[in-house]
Amino acid sequence: xxxxxxxxxxxxxxxxxxxxxxxxxxxxxxxxxxxxxxxxxxxxxxxxxxxxxxxxxxxxxxxxxxxxxxxxxxxxxxxxxxxxxxxxxxxxxxxxxxxxxxxxxxxxxxxxxxxxxxxxxxxxxxxxxxxxxxxxxxxxxxxxxxxxxxxxxxxxxxxxxxxxxxxxxxxxxxxxxxxxxxxxxxxxxxxxxxxxxxxxxxxx
Numbered sequence: 707x708x709x710x711x712x713x714x715x716x717x718x719x720x721x722x723x724x725x726x727x728x729x730x731x732x733x734x735x736x737x738x739x740x741x742x743x744x745x746x747x748x749x750x751x752x753x754x755x756x757x758x759x760x761x762x763x764x765x766x767x768x769x770x771x772x773x774x775x776x777x778x779x780x781x782x783x784x785x786x787x788x789x790x791x792x793x794x795x796x797x798x799x800x801x802x803x804x805x806x807x808x809x810x811x812x813x814x815x816x817x818x819x820x821x822x823x824x825x826x827x828x829x830x831x832x833x834x835x836x837x838x839x840x841x842x843x844x845x846x847x848x849x850x851x852x853x854x855x856x857x858x859x860x861x862x863x864x865x866x867x868x869x870x871x872x873x874x875x876x877x878x879x880x881x882x883x884x885x886x887x888x889x890x891x892x893x894x895x896x897x898x899x900x901x902x903x904x905x906x907x908x909x910x
Contacts, residue, residue: 798833805844842857845860
């Protein structure tokens, strides 16, 4: 097996990741957590990439069990020594996952702070759109018109990002419509702005 023939290979970390995902999908979170912990524990052999893979797996299991605060802690730890203004690849996805878990744990402000660091990085379109959508979701939880307006802007960016995946585009469009509806009922928003939000929705 790969575990015996190449115990220091990063391919083993990825193979274990697949095993952990399969275990989680079969409804065995304990086994999945153990597998992901093995990956994280071998970071000395496999490097930072393996530590990230393990953390993402563990966080996924925790989030599936609605342990969002714990999932956020796992991701925050693996990202703690990383310059968030220079991250790429899976580190960006991990940062977005961190923000999603922070928001789900009731820490929308922390999620916004996380996303402000990564949403405008020069990364692939799929990740960038996800970041803007996550940012929009965090802002949309606030009741004030200024936050909702900012949420609409972030959702609009996500909804119009070329190269984004279809699920993200659909979710961004739906969120923008929901936020626009909230703004249309807010007496502090001008009639002109309400009309502009309504018009913009038709452009997506």
